[in-house]
Each structure stands twice: as C-alpha cells, then as structure tokens.
Amino acid sequence: MNIGFINGEYINADEAVIPIDERGHQFGDGVYEVVKIYNSLPFLLDEHLTRLKESASAIQLKLPYSLDDIKKIILEGIKRSELLNAEVYFQVTRGIAPRNHLFPNVSASFTMTIKPARKVSEQSYYKGIKTITTKDERWANCHIKSLNLLPNVLAKQKANNEESYEAILIKDGYVTEGSSTNVFVVKNNTLYTTPLTNNILSGITRKNVLKLAQKLDVEVLEKSFTTEFLISGDEAFLTSTTVEVLPIRSVNNKVILNGDPGPITKLLHESFRQLYAE
Template sequence: MSIAYLNGIFIKPDEPAIPIDERGHQFGDGIYEVMRFYNGKPFMLDEHLDRLFQSASAIRLKLQQDREALKQIIYELVNRSGMTNLDVYIQITRGIASRNHLFPDCPVSIAMTAKPFREIPAEAREEGASGMLHPDERWENCYIKSLNLLPNILAKQAAYEQGCLEAILVRNGQVTEGTSSNVYMVKQSTIFTTPLSKHILSGITRIAVKAIAEDLAIPFVERYFTPDELLQADEVFVTSTTLEIMPIVRFDGDRQILDGKPGPIANALYDRFKRITE
C-alpha cells in the first residue's frame, strides 16, 4: 500500500500534514530525490543519497540526519508499505517557520512517500515515444535537484498537449536535457550525451547507462550537440529513474528518427538494464 512519512511520523499519503508556514510550500525552498526499489531492493541508493547531499550543500541546507539515518527511515517506510516494486520520493525543506526570505533557525522538514511504480507498458517501449523541442527556460543551477520545477512543468505540459512524452530542452543552440530526463543520441554506433555541467542534472540512470555501454563496448561520448544533429541521429533515447531507458522515435508528431522505430543500441541497453534490476 502507499504510505508516507513526515518528520518522524508514518501517515497516509492523503492525510493533511503540512502547515501553511512550511518553506517548501511557501518558497519551494528545498530539494528532493526519487529512487526505485526492484523486488524489494533499492537501485543505486548510495548514488541517490550522494546527489541528495550534494543538492543540500548547494542550497546551504543543513541536514540533521546522516545518510545511515535516512536509509533507516527509507527501509522502514518500504517495509511498512508491504510492496516490493515501488518508488520512494524524499523531499527535504528548510523547515517550518514564519514567512521570511532569510534562512530560519529551525529543524529541516523531511517528507517521504512510498508508492507502487508505474511500469511503462511493453508495447510503448517497443513502439517508442514522441518528443518535442522546447526552449530551456530554467535557472542556471539545474544540477541541483530542487523543488523549483515550474519551467519543467510548463514544458512537460506543452509536450503532453502535443501528444509527446517529453520536451527536449535547448539552451543557446545546444540540447541540454529533458524536463525530467537525460537525453542521448546515437550516431554511427556511438552514444552521445550532453556533458555534466550546472545546466543539467547528473542522472542516476545515466550513470548506469554509461557503465552498461562500457561493458557492451559501445562508445559513450559526452559532448554538446544541436537540435539538428539530434533530429538527424540514428537513434534518440531518454533516461530517468521512472522512465528507465525510453526510445524517442519521432519529434513534433511526424518527424521520424531514422525509420521511426527503437534502435538496436537503446534496445541492448534496456535489455541489460532489466537484467541488472531483476
């Protein structure tokens, strides 16, 4: 069953719990992570916690709990849920204090939810998804997994209204990433993806894909590329914790990537990914 946690108490996800003067609610003053459990085991939990603590440091958010204390809460939440295949969302804010832009002197607020993950239908992966190009209108520090997601939401909604799974963001003529995913193109059997910088999030699935590519002897190159290069690629795919590895086979409704079908490299990566997570 779905279950939630807030500052030491386990509750139902739809139970009223957040005071009005919560800084995540008032300012988006916080960070978050989402991690997946497969068959009762967390996937790359330490890497997720590394990124969580990096984000906390970047916004000067002082956590009272260390990683082992957070792990204990996560595992208890999962055990209480009774589920084996699930997503755990962690949200940490600067706390509950009267509205004031300055940092308050109060404990941080930690919320978590455990919910069954939404598995992508096999036929959707076999057919591939649609994407659209969209201006990257976000702030400069996208490497922080912060609660400030309004530009992502607007771009994702625009993609949805065009019948697309994801909006691929473009900044200064270069592809950065998706609204909630990292982006890759394949050309001449080589994988290309945008280099890590302040302008993109260091995806955890990206780490896994890079390791799988190296294991399969598929060249993996981190360099910038343009929207035109993307549209002329042999394959395009995106990755995230919830999407895993998803081929993008067309843009803007009718612009096909090569033959409009998922390619062999994305399929090989996903096959190996599934074996790892199973």
C-alpha cells in the same frame, strides 16, 4: 498501503498534510530525490543519497538526518508499505517558519512518500515515444535537484498538449536534457549525451547507462548536440529513474530513422534491467 513520513512518523500518505508555513510549499526551498523499488529493494539508493547530500549542500541546507538514518527510514517505509514495486520520493526543505525569505533558525524538514511505481506503457518501449523541443527556461543551477520545477512542469505540459511524452529543452541552440530525463542519441554506433555542467542534472540512470555502454564496448561521447543532430541520429532515447531507458520515436513530428527502437537502445535497456534483476 501508500506510506508517508513526516515529523519523524510514518503515516498513511493519503492523509499527510504539509503545514502552511512549510518553506518547501511556500518558496520551493528544498531538494528531493526519487528512488525506484524493485522486488522490495531500493535500486541504486547510495547514489541517490549521495546526490541528495550534494544538492542540499549546494543550497546551504543541513540534512536533518544522517544518510544512514535516511536509509533506515526508507527501508522501514518499504517494509510497512508491503509494496514490491514502488517509487520513494523524499524531500528535505528548510523547515517550517513564518514567511521570510531569509534562512530561518529551525531545523530542516524531511518528508517521504512510498507509492506503487507509475508505469510507462509497454507500447512506449517497443514503439518509442514522441517528443517536442522547447526553450530551456530554467535557472543557472540545474545540477541541483531542487524542488523548484515550474519550468519543467510547463515544458512537460506543453509536450502533453502536443500529444508528446517529453519536452526536450534547448539552451543556446543545444539540447540540455528533458523536463525530467536525460537525452541520448546514437549516430554511426557512437553514443552521444550532453556533458555534465550546471545546465543539467547528473542523472543516476545516465551515469549507469554510460557505464554499461563502456562495458559493452559502445563508443561514448559526452558532447553537446543540436536538435538537427538528434533528428539525424540512428537511434535516440531518454533515461530516468522512472522511465529507465525509453526509446524516442520522433522529435517535433520528425521520425528518427524508421522510428523503431534501435539495437543499441534495446541492448542498453536490457542490460540496465539486468542490474536490478541480479
């Protein structure tokens, strides 16, 4: 069953209704996380909970539950859903109060949904996906996992309109990240990814892929790169909780090398899958 959690209660997610004065709905005034469930177990949950706390703190939002209690709510939800492979989205907003930009004097709201995991096609993994580049039109605090996703939504739709899977965002001539992914390129056996600043989200998958690369003796450089550098790479891929490690075939219709997923991309994806298969 698709599980929802709202006002401290588990319900059928398909019946959940958000109150009209909910600030997440009216202002996007909140933060969120998504966690994958493999074989009924949440993957890298503690890292996601830590990031939720950091995002909340960055917008002066006090979580309505402790991280331990949120963990319990999630584990109970997974049990109730009876799903083996799922995705859990949870949001914390500044609560429900009559419309006013100022912070209301109410406690924060916590909502959650647990639904079957959306799957990227197998073909995407063995052929790689098409991407486009587009201007990064987001705000100055992209390290916060905020509910405000309008520029990301517009960029992703633009990619889709151009028969591509992801939009890679460009700020001041450099790649920041994808609309919902981090971006990596391999050139001369070195793995490059954009360094952590306020311009990108510190992806949990990114962090774990970097750890794996170091373990596997792949040289890593956290360094900004341009679209031209990306296209001239030997391999490239995207990472996120949802897509894991997803090879990029082309950028703006320019194929990277012969387009097929490269050996380092495949090795990192295989090693990443081992983390939850263990």
